[in-house]
Amino acid sequence: MSYDLIVKGGTVVSASDTFVADLGVVNGKVAAVGKLDAEAKTLVDARGKVVIPGGIDAHTHFDMPFMGATTIDDFTSGSTAAVFGGTTTVVDFAIQQRGKTFRHALDEWHRKADGKTAVDYGFHMIVVDFPEEQEAEMDKLVDEGVTSFKLFMAYPGIFMSDDATIYRALARTKDNGGTVCMHAENGSVIDVLVKKALAAGRISPEWHALTRPMTLEAEATHRAIALAEVAGVPIYFVHLSAGDAMDEVRAARERGLPVYAETCPQYLYLSHEDYKRPGFEGAKFVMSPPLRPEGNSARLWAGLKRNDLQVVSTDHCSFCMKAGKNKPGKELGRKSFAQIPNGAPGVEYRLLLLWDAVQRGVISENRFVEITATAPAKLFGLYPRKGHLNPGADADIVILDPNQRHTFTRQNHHSAADYNPYEGVTVKGAIRDVFVRGAAQVLGGRWTGRTTHGRFLKRAPRAA
Numbered sequence: 001m002s003y004d005l006i007v008k009g010g011t012v013v014s015a016s017d018t019f020v021a022d023l024g025v026v027n028g029k030v031a032a033v034g035k036l037d038a039e040a041k042t043l044v045d046a047r048g049k050v051v052i053p054g055g056i057d058a059h060t061h062f063d064m065p066f067m068g069a070t071t072i073d074d075f076t077s078g079s080t081a082a083v084f085g086g087t088t089t090v091v092d093f094a095i096q097q098r099g100k101t102f103r104h105a106l107d108e109w110h111r112k113a114d115g116k117t118a119v120d121y122g123f124h125m126i127v128v129d130f131p132e133e134q135e136a137e138m139d140k141l142v143d144e145g146v147t148s149f150k151l152f153m154a155y156p157g158i159f160m161s162d163d164a165t166i167y168r169a170l171a172r173t174k175d176n177g178g179t180v181c182m183h184a185e186n187g188s189v190i191d192v193l194v195k196k197a198l199a200a201g202r203i204s205p206e207w208h209a210l211t212r213p214m215t216l217e218a219e220a221t222h223r224a225i226a227l228a229e230v231a232g233v234p235i236y237f238v239h240l241s242a243g244d245a246m247d248e249v250r251a252a253r254e255r256g257l258p259v260y261a262e263t264c265p266q267y268l269y270l271s272h273e274d275y276k277r278p279g280f281e282g283a284k285f286v287m288s289p290p291l292r293p294e295g296n297s298a299r300l301w302a303g304l305k306r307n308d309l310q311v312v313s314t315d316h317c318s319f320c321m322k323a324g325k326n327k328p329g330k331e332l333g334r335k336s337f338a339q340i341p342n343g344a345p346g347v348e349y350r351l352l353l354l355w356d357a358v359q360r361g362v363i364s365e366n367r368f369v370e371i372t373a374t375a376p377a378k379l380f381g382l383y384p385r386k387g388h389l390n391p392g393a394d395a396d397i398v399i400l401d402p403n404q405r406h407t408f409t410r411q412n413h414h415s416a417a418d419y420n421p422y423e424g425v426t427v428k429g430a431i432r433d434v435f436v437r438g439a440a441q442v443l444g445g446r447w448t449g450r451t452t453h454g455r456f457l458k459r460a461p462r463a464a
């Protein structure tokens with residue numbers, strides 16, 4: 001047997017096991033795992049290094065128009081940042097325009113990504129408008145591999161769906177095998193709090209968080225679980241930030257309901273205190289849901305260990321602080337926190353931030369692989385093609401050096417954002433080599449790939 005690539009002698013980590021082995025790759029797929037004394041066109045020495053399945057980030061926003069701005073990372077810069085951070089698959093969000101079809105949005109997002117992406121990618125569909133006549137279109141999308149649909153309980157007048165619409169969307173997934181992904185915050189009440197704060201002259205970034213309390217995330221989470229229970233379908237919560245919301249998920253799961261949730265590194269590593277940084281700096285952290293008070297992240301870490309939370313994605317939604325060419329920045333909100341485009345970069349930092357938690361003994365290396373690759377692959381119809389390194393899987397392989405250190409900074413990241421939320425933070429671990437379907441995109445921490453390599457992934461519907 002001759003291989004295209006052999007990754008030799010690394011410590012292979014899966015969601016369940018850790019063992020020393022060689023990986024043999026043929027035609028972009030893992031062909032063998034074990035002791036391989038065979039020929040290979042390329043041999044990569046991974047002794048003393050950690051070999052993991054490429055990260056799957058189930059929540060990115062590349063090239064997304066939002067709040068009067070457009071995210072600064074398009075599919076090329078966003079996916080390049082992903083690769084450098086060890087993420088080899090993203091699931092990005094296409095956005096339906098009000099009064100237009102899902103098909104229209106999907107075509108637009110294919111145009112944004114096709115031939116411009118360094119990693120493999122799928123799409124969720126953001127549902128803005130869901131008249132009864134449109135329900136059948138949802139089934140068609142599922143057949144085309146767009147098997148998940150994000151609905152919002154926040155942003156009235158922009159994205160928010162009422163409970164009846166949410167219920168109809170959930171109920172439709174019972175037969176078509178789609179999954180509803182929920183942004184759970186009570187947008188109507190938040191709007192009242194925002195107006196009241198602005199009327200009182202509270203304009204600084206910190207008020208973004210003060211007008212979006214945890215209880216309103218927990219309430220929406222509870223309500224959405226109830227709607228999914230009545231519809232008799234699973235539900236997945238995106239960017240869960242609040243311990244109180246997690247308690248709702250946990251209580252539902254303890255009752256045996258198929259309720260799932262992701263959190264994001266920002267809710268694990270940053271806190272409300274970051275809004276108190278001097279001047280307008282707090283705007284860097286304006287995102288929805290907001291960062292939570294200190295003490296909240298310990299609850300999320302405990303939930304990750306207990307499997308109350310199943311996935312860590314990033315909600316990569318990058319805006320510059322300063323306006324650039326045709327791209328307004330967070331400065332839009334200097335006079336009102338409510339005008340600051342919501343979001344922050346994250347896709348490049350996720351794996352190393354979480355690997356640092358492994359080094360510190362907070363989570364096991366196997367749980368790390370599960371929450372960054374295996375679980376999102378299973379929940380979003382990418383398994384068994386992706387999310388593991390057994391024979392037959394795509395050869396999306398990351399070689400991580402556990403002894404090197406990496407410092408996060410704006411100067412060395414690959415996002416086009418003009419700031420790094422983790423500026424100056426040093427972690428133990430560095431991404432050395434990254435292969436996407438067997439192709440070396442990064443070797444020795446340097447770019448060796450093609451930003452045209454990524455392919456659209458037709459995802460499978462839910463198994464049950």
Ligand code: DUC
Pocket residue numbers: 061183238239287288289315317342343
């Ligand atoms: N929700 C997201 O998932 N992304 C950006 C903004 C938001 O509210």
Ligand code: ZN
Pocket residue numbers: 183238239288289
């Ligand atoms: Zn959201």
Ligand code: ZN
Pocket residue numbers: 059060061315316317
């Ligand atoms: Zn998002």
